[in-house]
Amino acid sequence: MTTPRNARTAAPAVGAAEPSAKPVERGIPEATVARLPVYLRALTGLSDTGVDTCSSEELAAAAGVNSAKLRKDLSYLGSYGTRGVGYDVEYLRYQIAREIGVTQDWPVVIVGIGNLGHALANYSGFSSRGFRIVALLDADPRRQGEDVGGLGIRPFEEIERLVEEHHVAIGVIATPAVAAQHVCDRLVAAGVTSILNFAPAVLTVPHGVDVxxxxxxxxxxxxxYHEQRKALADPGSDAVPDALPSGLAPLAADGVVSR
Amino acid sequence: MTTPRNARTAAPAVGAAEPSAKPVERGIPEATVARLPVYLRALTGLSDTGVDTCSSEELAAAAGVNSAKLRKDLSYLGSYGTRGVGYDVEYLRYQIAREIGVTQDWPVVIVGIGNLGHALANYSGFSSRGFRIVALLDADPRRQGEDVGGLGIRPFEEIERLVEEHHVAIGVIATPAVAAQHVCDRLVAAGVTSILNFAPAVLTVPHGVDVxxxxxxxxxxxxxYHEQRKALADPGSDAVPDALPSGLAPLAADGVVSR
DNA sequence: CGCGGTTTGTTCTCCCGTTCACAAACTCCT
DNA sequence: AGGAGTTTGTGAACGGGAGAACAAACCGCG
Incomplete structure (x- = not known):
């Protein structure tokens, strides 16, 4: 049952007594965590249009999910609804925001200010959700000093200083793939414990760091993949050769025909 | 021959649509499909460094996954390895590429050429994987005509003509949230059946369209969320378990405890 | 004050995905 | 040729999430 926070289940005793050993806390399921921001966005939308109360059905529609799933997700946070009535939009919004952590201020650094880095630095969706970009870093001297969204691009070498100075816990990597692991290592060494990686590379990080x-x-x-599947299954469509680019793979064509 | 992949029973198939997974599709599990591009990238990396054969263990390490999971994933495609030896890098790479569909050419349109749209239009990772950007669209007249990565920005009204002319099946939405649904509708009406949405909005699409x-x-x-969790669990930190951090509103979390 | 209507929170069941463990299959060495 | 050593492919156990269904709780009304 994963004992909700203020769980006062009739059967206390037991269980959680285990010391440190448990690395992962039994909190909210990952799948639910991934949806909470969506609910938050939907609630903000409702709030903006003047709605002050909504049912799970309405909110689920706004978020694009099943209402049962929504209710179950919310139940992990606590009982913030009223039976027969629904949810108070503002109240629920605050509760979710608090649970996710976006009621506090999260300083963020972005490393790699190429095309994507520029876009990220200018993205308004960050600041409106408690993420404050405190530094832009790039290894290319030609980019340094350039002003992006009111912030100057700093040399990559200043990373440790900037992370410490601003108490940064979250770093964004938008560099080319070859640089990603090195940047990641430096970020972690400087104290960053959460990384959002846009580089097409697999990052290895020490335990305790999220990527x-x-x-x-x-x-x-x-x-x-799905498009190809649709084309193969739908004979009415033109295009898409049902005979895949032959030439190679002798046994491949044979193995794939779905007969 | 151990009956290889005749696990392919004739399938009613049909593309899954909408967020919730469609159990139909007798093909490759969704979770596996999502990892195939990662394997592809890892294989390309190995190939570039001159490796011509690799074990599931090595490839799994390069892709950042469990080797058992990798083998099971690959087994959905067929038996492309050699027991006691491993996988031929080039051969496996081609097989995965073919299965995903990146051996063919996929024309793509991008709608909304703001900061993010610019970044996407210039992203080299698309063209190198068979995705060819054939049109950039924007509703803002001031942007139209501007050259981005060798392509001119066209008025949004031309969308139907361009989609048809280039046989576009995949559209990318990088507009503000308010415009997303309208753009989506126009794309779908024009014949696009797969959409990659960067706008923070929930899109509703007809059956058969993937988003x-x-x-x-x-x-x-x-x-x-995880960062907040870490801070709470870390005894070295200021907060004590059970007590929410710092100046968060009194919130009545205690006062509200049901009953 | 009780009753009907409404909506939440939760339980139960099913299914998908992950992981383990091992037989099958291949190579190399003697 | 045969045996030892590897490595794949897969059957089976396991854990977690999705969805349906229902009891509990709340409101409004007569």
């Missing part, structure tokens, strides 16, 4: 990756081309490739 | 979303701020929020 999330966003790979633009991977998303497109996933779409391409 | 994947990338939300930059959501990723940061997920990191923030």
């Amino acid at each position: 999330r990756k966003v790979d633009l081309s991977i998303e497109l490739q996933i779409l391409a | 994947r979303k990338v939300d930059l701020s959501i990723e940061l929020q997920i990191l923030a």
Whole structure:
């Protein structure tokens, strides 16, 4: 059952007594955590349009999920709804924001100010959610000093100083792939414990450091897979040779025909 | 021959649509599809460094996954390895590429050429994987005509013509959130059946259309959640378990405890 | 004050994905 | 040729999440 925070389950005793050994806390399921920001966004949207109360059905529609799933997700946070009525938009919004941590201020550094880094530095969605970009770093001297969104690009060497000075816990990597691991190491050494990686590279980090990756081309490739599948299954469509680019793979063509 | 992959029962197939997974699709599991591009990238890396054969252990390390998981994933494609030896890098690379569909050419349009759109238009990772950007669209007349990566920005109204002319199946939305649904509708009406959405909005699409979303701020929020968790669990930190950090509102978390 | 209508919170079941463990298959060495 | 050593491919156990269904709780009304 994963004992919710203020769990006062009838059967105390037991369980959690284990000392440190447990690395992961039994908190909110990962899948739920990933959806909370979506709910938060949906609630903000409702709030902006003057709605002050909503049912799980309405909120689920706004967030694009199943209402049962939504209710179960919210139940991990606590009982913030009222049966027969629904949820108070502002109240729930605050509760989710608090649970995620966006009620506090998160200083962030971005490393690698190329095209993507520029876009990230100018992205308004960060600041409106408690993420404050405190430094932009780049190894290329030609970029240093340039002003991006009111912030100057600093030399990469200043990374330790800047991270410490601003108490940065979250770093964003938007460098080319070859530089990513080195940048990551420096960030971690400087004290960063959460990394958002846009470089197409696998990062290895010490225990206790979280990494999330966003790979633009991977998303497109996933779409391409399904697109290919659709084309193969739909005979009505033109295009797409049902005979895949032959030439190579003698046994491949044979193995794939779905017969 | 141990009956290789005749696990392919004739499938009603049909592309999954919408966020929730469609259990149909007798093909490769969604989770595996999402990892295939990672394996592809890892294989390309190995190939570039002159490696021509690798074991599942090595490839798994390069891709950042468990070797058992890797083998199981690959087994959905077929038996492309050699027991006691490993995998031929070039051969496996081609097989994965073919399965994903990146051996063919995928024309792509990008709608919304702001900061992020610029970055996407210039991203080299697309073209190197079979994705060819054939048009950039923006509704803002001031942007139209501007040259980005060798391509001119076209008025949004030309969307139907361009999609048809280039047989575009994949569209990328990088507009502000308010415009996203409208752009999506126009794309779908024009014939696009796969959409990559960068706008922070929930898109509703007809059955048969795939949508994947990338939300930059959501990723940061997920990191923030874990970061907050780490801070709470860390005894060296200021906060004590059970007590929420610093100046967060009294919130009545205690006062609200049901009953 | 009780009753009907409404909506939440939770339980239960099913399914997908991960991981383990091992037989099958291949190479190399004697 | 045969045996020892590797490594793949996969059957099976396991854990977690998704969805349906329902009891508990709340409101409004007569």
